[in-house]
Amino acid sequence: MSSNNAVTETSSAIGVVEGESLYDVDHPAPVIEAPRQRTNKTPKATRGNFEMAAWLFMRLSGVVLVVLVIGHLLIQLVLDGGVSKIGFAFVAGRWASPFWQVWDLLMLWLAMLHGANGLRTIINDYAERANTRLWLKGLLYTATVFTILLGSLVIFTFDPNIR
Amino acid sequence: MATPTMDKLEALEADSASSHLIAVTFRIRRFNPEVSADASWEDFRIDIDPKERVLDALHKIKWDVDGTLTFRRSCAHGICGSDAMRINGRNRLACKTLIKDIVSFDKSGAVSKPVTIEAIKGLTVLKDLIVDMDPFFQAYRDVMPFLVTTGNEPTRERLQSAEDRERFDDTTKCILCAACTSSCPVFWNDGQYFGPAAIVNAHRFIFDSRDEAGEQRLEILNDKDGVWRCRTTFNCTDACPRGIEVTKAIQEVKRALITRRF
Ligand code: HEM
Ligand code: SF4
Ligand code: FES
Numbered sequence: 001m002s003s004n005n006a007v008t009e010t011s012s013a014i015g016v017v018e019g020e021s022l023y024d025v026d027h028p029a030p031v032i033e034a035p036r037q038r039t040n041k042t043p044k045a046t047r048g049n050f051e052m053a054a055w056l057f058m059r060l061s062g063v064v065l066v067v068l069v070i071g072h073l074l075i076q077l078v079l080d081g082g083v084s085k086i087g088f089a090f091v092a093g094r095w096a097s098p099f100w101q102v103w104d105l106l107m108l109w110l111a112m113l114h115g116a117n118g119l120r121t122i123i124n125d126y127a128e129r130a131n132t133r134l135w136l137k138g139l140l141y142t143a144t145v146f147t148i149l150l151g152s153l154v155i156f157t158f159d160p161n162i163r
Numbered sequence: 164m165a166t167p168t169m170d171k172l173e174a175l176e177a178d179s180a181s182s183h184l185i186a187v188t189f190r191i192r193r194f195n196p197e198v199s200a201d202a203s204w205e206d207f208r209i210d211i212d213p214k215e216r217v218l219d220a221l222h223k224i225k226w227d228v229d230g231t232l233t234f235r236r237s238c239a240h241g242i243c244g245s246d247a248m249r250i251n252g253r254n255r256l257a258c259k260t261l262i263k264d265i266v267s268f269d270k271s272g273a274v275s276k277p278v279t280i281e282a283i284k285g286l287t288v289l290k291d292l293i294v295d296m297d298p299f300f301q302a303y304r305d306v307m308p309f310l311v312t313t314g315n316e317p318t319r320e321r322l323q324s325a326e327d328r329e330r331f332d333d334t335t336k337c338i339l340c341a342a343c344t345s346s347c348p349v350f351w352n353d354g355q356y357f358g359p360a361a362i363v364n365a366h367r368f369i370f371d372s373r374d375e376a377g378e379q380r381l382e383i384l385n386d387k388d389g390v391w392r393c394r395t396t397f398n399c400t401d402a403c404p405r406g407i408e409v410t411k412a413i414q415e416v417k418r419a420l421i422t423r424r425f
Binding site for chain 1: 194196197198199200202284285286287288289295297298301302304305348349351352353354355357385386387388389391392394417420421
């Protein structure tokens with residue numbers, strides 16, 4: 001410790017930091033690891049077409065959602081006085097017709113499943129640790145099921161005479 | 164872009180005989196676990212002919228300035244796929260990237276910005292520009308990149324029509340440099356994804372009329388870490404130094420999986 005040859009004699013580009021380096025040839029620092037690497041122990045093909053179905057569903061539901069969502073936005077926000085017209089009576093009036101009930105139900109289910117599956121992909125992409133994935137997906141699926149059920153319940157049991 | 168740069172260069176050359184060299188700063192991301200746990204940027208300013216390549220600059224630095232600079236290269240002519248690296252933030256082969264194509268000049272004709280060079284992303288950095296390629300080649304091995312046939316060996320060559328050959332012509336050009344896979348944001352965040360290069364090399368055999376393991380390879384890529392993780396960002400197509408339409412190949416594999424026709 002007392003010797004002054006502590007200054008590492010190195011031609012390396014990485015400048016000598018103050019004091020003695022913690023690392024040398026025999027004690028290298030940990031290398032900079034990339035997340036979740038593939039090794040020869042990575043499980044091989046899991047059977048089933050779930051990912052393909054999910055991929056197809058994103059595209060098909062997307063196409064249907066274009067119509068549903070744009071129609072929805074037009075009716076709610078643009079046509080016939082815009083947002084100012086929206087009120088209990090407006091909603092009650094539309095849900096009196098089975099057509100709009102089915103429209104809204106379809107939009108609810110498709111958007112929720114589409115959005116949930118989209119978030120699932122994002123979790124798969126970004127959450128590195130198995131536990132983080134598990135919890136985030138658990139939260140996602142719970143919220144999705146809750147919202148879909150609550151929404152469907154409201155659409156089916158809506159009572160225009162409630163007070 | 165090209166014309167003004169060339170004009171500047173010609174003006175420079177007219178100035179004086181020796182001034183065909185330009186001073187370029189190379190900002191290289193360095194990592195040496197035997198010295199420090201952290202990577203850091205280091206600048207090297209050298210005079211170089213703008214018609215030379217980034218690989219020549221790296222050689223100059225390694226041979227004349229700092230022998231500890233570490234990088235892979237072998238053929239130096241865009242064939243072996245050893246020297247993919249991130250140059251000015253884009254994956255390229257150092258041996259196929261000309262200095263004049265990546266430097267910008269200010270009004271006085273001097274080089275205005277340093278050229279940044281770092282290791283490709285998403286693979287473990289071992290030292291300076293060298294990464295651990297094992298996970299990359301593991302994904303490659305996992306798609307069975309070899310001809311699979313049944314029955315007796317034919318006594319003559321396995322014939323194939325020109326049209327059949329054309330279907331996978333593009334994907335035969337791959338040199339396994341990893342520029343595509345290490346430019347893919349899905350791969351950056353999750354190295355379990357097969358990555359574009361493995362899919363390109365599966366495509367090479369799936370669409371080969373002489374091969375009989377297409378179904379098997381498709382099944383492998385139908386996995387949760389297979390083609391369905393591709394988000395069509397096109398980074399791979401932009402990165403490929405061989406000009407392979409990587410994203411298109413991935414889409415063709417997706418289509419083959421859906422229609423089961425290939
Ligand atoms: C308006 C019509 C819509 C179309 C055409 C559409 C289409 C798509 C497509 C094709 C994808 C897959 C992208 C990929 O895999 O690379 C996607 C992803 C996604 N969508 Fe939609 N979508 C629509 C509406 C919605 C709605 C209403 C929501 C929210 C409830 C939503 C939320 C998401 C999310 C979170 C993702 C994942 C993002 C990602 O993959 O980066 N989308 N959408
Ligand atoms: S597809 Fe192109 S970028 Fe990807 S490994 Fe092959 S040659 Fe390199
Ligand atoms: S050194 Fe072989 S491809 Fe660049």
